[in-house]
Structure formats: structure tokens, C-alpha cells
Amino acid sequence: MGFYFMRMIKAKYMRDFFVQKEIKKIPKIDLPKNNGKLVLIKNNELNTKGYTEIGLFLSSEEIDNILKKITEFKCFDPFRKDLGEFKSNEIPAQVHVANYRRKDISGIKELLDIANNSDILNAVKDFLGATPTISNINMWWSIPGKEQAEQAQLFHRDVDDYKFCKLFVYLTDVEMEDGPHVYVEGSSSSPKLRKIKRYSDKEIIKVFGEKAIKHFISPKGSAFLVDTYGFHKGLLPKQNKRLLFQVQYSLNPIGIENYEPIAFETHNYNKYVNRLILKK
Numbered sequence: 001m002g003f004y005f006m007r008m009i010k011a012k013y014m015r016d017f018f019v020q021k022e023i024k025k026i027p028k029i030d031l032p033k034n035n036g037k038l039v040l041i042k043n044n045e046l047n048t049k050g051y052t053e054i055g056l057f058l059s060s061e062e063i064d065n066i067l068k069k070i071t072e073f074k075c076f077d078p079f080r081k082d083l084g085e086f087k088s089n090e091i092p093a094q095v096h097v098a099n100y101r102r103k104d105i106s107g108i109k110e111l112l113d114i115a116n117n118s119d120i121l122n123a124v125k126d127f128l129g130a131t132p133t134i135s136n137i138n139m140w141w142s143i144p145g146k147e148q149a150e151q152a153q154l155f156h157r158d159v160d161d162y163k164f165c166k167l168f169v170y171l172t173d174v175e176m177e178d179g180p181h182v183y184v185e186g187s188s189s190s191p192k193l194r195k196i197k198r199y200s201d202k203e204i205i206k207v208f209g210e211k212a213i214k215h216f217i218s219p220k221g222s223a224f225l226v227d228t229y230g231f232h233k234g235l236l237p238k239q240n241k242r243l244l245f246q247v248q249y250s251l252n253p254i255g256i257e258n259y260e261p262i263a264f265e266t267h268n269y270n271k272y273v274n275r276l277i278l279k280k
């Protein structure tokens with residue numbers, strides 16, 4: 001299977017080779033130019049550092065409007081599916097992360113507008129070297145008060161495609177105690193530690209050094225793009241819960257995802273870019 005083969009490819013030159021091979025199969029599309037607000041994205045930083053900060057992207061009013069639209073949606077714990085579904089004000093005590101369902105999130109115009117922002121899509125296109133595919137759209141609460149970090153709260157590489165990146169938008173203020181996203185600068189292009197597993201802080205610091213570790217501490221509404229093939233984690237929050245909106249862009253669909261595109265009102269979003277989340 002293509003997905004499991006892709007995950008086995010560790011050497012940088014091999015992954016780069018397959019990126020070029022995949023790019024050739026992807027339709028070349030002129031992406032819409034004026035969708036959404038203007039954002040300045042630093043050329044090439046995503047490639048060199050593995051992340052690029054976009055700054056304040058959403059206002060408090062825009063966030064409140066999004067929050068209003070999701071109040072009735074149910075959440076689930078992706079690592080404790082047996083807990084079933086619950087509202088965000090009734091999260092069971094064991095839960096570390098409470099995700100909304102992709103099909104609910106995909107129906108919100110304000111979120112699709114962010115995912116389809118022209119400047120973001122074009123920056124992602126530059127990074128991927130091809131027309132992006134929105135391969136996931138996600139929103140979740142990270143819950144404080146847990147003893148131990150688990151799953152994505154431990155350092156790891158995402159190995160979802162030969163090349164991909166994720167847009168993060170904080171919907172709550174994030175201080176050091178509120179579970180910031182943590183990224184190891186330069187690790188996306190480093191050949192080191194390519195075995196797929198969760199790594200301890202100690203293992204990461206030993207190889208990349210303390211200075212390479214970046215904590216994204218910023219107010220609600222802030223956004224950044226990250227190449228999560230590089231090492232990252234969501235720090236276990238101690239104080240407040242964190243709400244994050246995330247869009248994943250890749251060359252191909254993610255092999256293990258079960259896509260169920262939803263019917264959505266007439267729109268001007270690019271059909272190819274959105275084909276996994278929106279019905280034609």
C-alpha cells in the first residue's frame with residue numbers, strides 16, 4: 001500500500017525523490033487570488049526553519065462568531081473512542097484532547113474561508129511545489145490537569161505524506177501553562193531520528209539542543225504554518241484549556257483517513273483543493 005510504503009522511506013534523498021515524482025502527477029491549477037484577508041507569509045521560512053509565523057489572523061469578534069457556531073457540536077477523544085461523544089462542557093475526566101468531527105467543522109464557512117485563504121494557499125503551494133490538497137481540517141480542546149503527557153503531547157514526526165504542512169490557528173490565548181505547540185527548529189529537514197516513534201524531551205534535546213526548541217506562545221487569533229514532519233508536540237497544558245483550529249495541506253490524501261466530503265452551499269473554493277472535504 002502506498003501509505004505504508006511512504007512511511008518506510010527514511011532517507012532524505014529518497015523522500016525528496018518521491019516528492020518530485022508525486023508532484024508530476026498533480027494537476028497545475030491557478031489558485032484564486034483574492035480569497036479572504038491579506039496575510040504576509042515569509043518566503044521560504046517554512047522550508048528552512050520548518051515553521052513560519054503569520055501573526056494575529058483572527059479578531060476576538062471573529063473567534064466569538066466561530067465559537068457560537070460550534071457550541072452544539074459533539075466532541076470525541078480520538079484515543080478513547082469508547083467514551084463516545086460529548087459536548088465541550090461535559091468532557092469526561094480522562095480526556096486529554098477533545099476533537100470535533102471533521103464533517104461538522106467542514107460545514108462552517110468561516111473555517112473554510114481560513115483554509116482557503118489565497119495567501120495561505122499560495123504559500124503552501126510554494127512549499128509543496130504543487131497544488132495543495134486539504135487533507136484534514138480539525139479542531140480540538142487540549143485539557144489541563146493530567147498527570148502525564150500522552151500521544152501527540154510527546155515529541156514525534158507526523159509521517160502523513162511525502163510532503164505536507166499544517167496551519168495552526170489558536171482560538172484561545174496560549175501562555176506557557178496553556179499547552180503551547182512546541183516545535184524543533186530545523187528538524188523537518190534533518191536526517192536525524194527518522195525512526196517513527198514518540199521521543200522523550202531528553203532524546204530530542206540531546207540531538208537537536210535546547211536552543212532549537214520553539215514554544216508558540218501567543219494570543220488567541222494567532223496563526224502559524226508548520227512542517228510537522230519536523231519534531232513537534234502539544235505541551236501538556238497545566239492551567240487553561242487550549243482550543244486550536246488546524247488545516248492540513250498535502251500532496252495526496254492521507255492514506256489512513258476515511259474521507260466523507262460533505263454537501264456545502266454554492267461556493268468559490270477551488271474544487272480540487274477541497275475535494276476531500278466538500279462534495280463537488
Ligand SMILES: O=C(O)CCC(=O)C(=O)O
Pocket residue numbers: 142152158166180181182228232233234235246
Ligand atoms: O497539539 C499540538 O500542538 C500538536 C498536535 C500534533 O501533533 C499535530 O497536530 O500533528
Ligand SMILES: [Fe+2]
Pocket residue numbers: 152156157158228232
Ligand atoms: Fe503531530
